Amino acid sequence: MEKYSQGKHFSALAALFLMGDAVICLPGNRSRQFVLIGALLAVLLAVVETLAVTALINRLMRTGRQTMLKGIASVSAALFAFWCGVRCFRQFVRFVSDILLPKTGKVWIAVIFLTVLLFLLAKRSEVLLKLALMLFWVVVGVIVLIVVLSVKDFKIAHIAVYRLPTLKELGEECLPFLPGIVFPALLIPPAQAVICGKPDCRGSLSGTFFGGALVLACFTDSLLLFGVKLSERLPYPLYSAVSTVTVGPLFTRMDGAVYGILFVTALVKCTVSFKLSIALLARLRREISRRCKLAEM
Amino acid sequence: MRKGWIAAAVLGVCLLLTGCADIGSSAKDDRKLMVSSIGFDEAGDKIKASVEVIIINSENYDSAAKTKVLTGEGDNIEQAIGKIGSSLTKPMLFNHCGVIGIGKGIGAERFAEICAYCFSDERITLSAYMITADDCETLFTGEPEASVTVGYDMMGIIEQESAETGVVYNSRYFEVESKREEGKNTFSLPHFVRNSSGIAVDGMTVFHNDRQIKQLNNDEAGLYALITGEIRKGRVKLNAGEYEVTDRKLSWGKNRITLKVKVDEKNKTDAFKQTLLRFRREIEQETGLDAFGFTDMLNQRNPGEKRSEADFAEIDFTVQCRVKGEDEKNGKVQSR
Structure with missing residues (x-):
């Protein structure tokens, strides 16, 4: 497991985790003129908090005994991870139900996704890490292709700013990215601790950075095509952006690319979230059982 | 036992999401009439929708596909398209609609209604070209020359015209809607005519606050594009x-x-x-x-x-x- 803890495997997993459902939904419906600056700030925040949480976890792990603080941190992380997983799962089902299979009941979409999810949860962590590395490069390739094919329709005026934002405006622009990028990044170091044995700055940081960069690339693609106001109205900006890709007068119908990206990133996010939640709650349960036995003695 | 509980929990969560929808209808999607262009003209107080559909002989795939123009009138767009749909044996497929035509008489309110309809109907692709014409039904009627439908011909003509004259029409639906959303009051769409030699671009129509204010010929369109940067x-x-x-x-x-x-x-x-x-x-x-x-x-x-x-x-x-x-x-x- 040592070779996976610091290398590109966890980095790829963290990047896909951070992309999750954010890649399809951003910029969201509260975007304004400085939304791109807000997004950049959100990614920066995510990177900084990954560093901070890694340091905190390393410190907690150094104290051998289970303290109250460790217990609270474990429960909080477990519940938050569960919430992230459920949120991502619901978003995925909603997208597939709205766009891909509008006449198919959500229950069937959920069954397929949950089946694959359970299969991955039952596998060892090494399988997840290897899969993440392979899928990461596929996702990167597809996103690069989408951006390259969209370049001819980009309008720089859509992201041009003619004055600097105030702090209040910057804060407001950063808000839509909190549940999608900033808060989920908190789970990357504990996920590394559970999946790889111990948290490590290199893997977590690079994963957060690359994941944030890829989300930004998709999000900026939408902004350059549609502008801020129209991107705000679109429920799934990346999907709409891909539908505009043409070669001359011909539609390329690259929608399948978006379905693939979202399936991969949502699957990874849900798997990591639930794996983390289950692992933390299991550890807590073991510790409580151990203490109960000690108390009986 | 544990796997059984997991399977039961999964099924329970799935059932909570929604009731089962009709999953059989998706099998019918392959039998729809493909719409290549949709146009809107004013008909008194009503709006007339014209659609160009591709008809394929499902009993003889070797025979060439034909096109047909169908029209329907209504107080609003949904009614107009509904009237067309009710006269057909198969439903219409809008996912490959390449052209959205705006007739000469369409005013600002109707134009806003058309844009809102195209946005809300996710089947109509954002990449469809918006064009103007004196009468959309007349424009769509006729034999296509270079492709399967008149609508797809128009798409090719716009690209070709742009390459020859240097004018960038920026008339795809998402480009027009982006300008309207950003609060821009002015935009232009290519104007098509049907003459003895077929269909051709004859300049552009300038819009201001969704209202058609001026039709420019090809020479004027070039000067206009030079000034506005398109x-x-x-x-x-x-x-x-x-x-x-x-x-x-x-x-x-x-x-x-x-x-x-x-x-x-x-x-x-x-x-x-x-x-x-x-x-x-x-x-x-x-x-x-x-x-x-x-x-x-x-x-x-x-x-x-x-x-x-x-x-x-x-x-x-x-x-x-x-x-x-x-x-x-x-x-x-x-x-x-």
Whole structure:
């Protein structure tokens, strides 16, 4: 497991985790003129908090005994991870139900996704890490292709700013990215601790950075095509952006690319979230059982 | 046992999400009539929708696909399209609609209604080209020349025309909707006509606040595109090759817009300059409106000073025309 803890495997997993459902939904419906600056700030925040949480976890792990603080941190992380997983799962089902299979009941979409999810949860962590590395490069390739094919329709005026934002405006622009990028990044170091044995700055940081960069690339693609106001109205900006890709007068119908990206990133996010939640709650349960036995003695 | 509980929990969560929808209907999706163009014309108080559909003989796939134009009228777009749909044995498939046509009589309210309908109907792709025509039904009727349908022909003609003249029409639905959403008051769409030799682009129609205010012929469309910036970089021929423009830049002041162009021949600089200035005056006098979107341009670059559209005539528009190879003499250039 040592070779996976610091290398590109966890980095790829963290990047896909951070992309999750954010890649399809951003910029969201509260975007304004400085939304791109807000997004950049959100990614920066995510990177900084990954560093901070890694340091905190390393410190907690150094104290051998289970303290109250460790217990609270474990429960909080477990519940938050569960919430992230459920949120991502619901978003995925909603997208597939709205766009891909509008006449198919959500229950069937959920069954397929949950089946694959359970299969991955039952596998060892090494399988997840290897899969993440392979899928990461596929996702990167597809996103690069989408951006390259969209370049001819980009309008720089859509992201041009003619004055600097105030702090209040910057804060407001950063808000839509909190549940999608900033808060989920908190789970990357504990996920590394559970999946790889111990948290490590290199893997977590690079994963957060690359994941944030890829989300930004998709999000900026939408902004350059549609502008801020129209991107705000679109429920799934990346999907709409891909539908505009043409070669001359011909539609390329690259929608399948978006379905693939979202399936991969949502699957990874849900798997990591639930794996983390289950692992933390299991550890807590073991510790409580151990203490109960000690108390009986 | 544990796996059984997990399976039961999964099924329980799935059942909670929603009731089972009709999953059998998706099998019927392959038997729909494909719509290649949709057009809207005013019919008194009602709106007339015209759709060009592709009909394939499912019993003999070797026979060529045919097209048919169907129309329906209604108080609103849903009714009009519903009337068309009710006369068909198969439902219509809009996912491959390439052209959205706007008839001459369509006013501002109807145009907004059309844009809202196209946005809300996710089947209509954002990449569809928006065009204008005197009458959409007449335009769509006829034999296609280069492709399967007249609509797809129009898409090819727009690309070809753009490559030949240098005018960038920016008329795809998402481009038009983006401008409207950003608060831009002015945009233009290519205008199509049907004549004895088939369909062709005959200039463009200028819109202001969703209302069609002026129809320009091909020569005028080139000049309009040069002023508004909707023109390709590189060598561009205008007025049927009379002027060859090699460079174009805009610079802005507080109440001033300067268009800097370079042409190929020295003896044409004054004539071209006068042509552009006269063109601007004539269009604004005829329409009484800021037909070139100068107010939008200045407001975008000076967001702190929102100027009123009513003052558009006071905006100083000047043209500096040089020969290719001459250096810039004064001031900085801000390119657009």
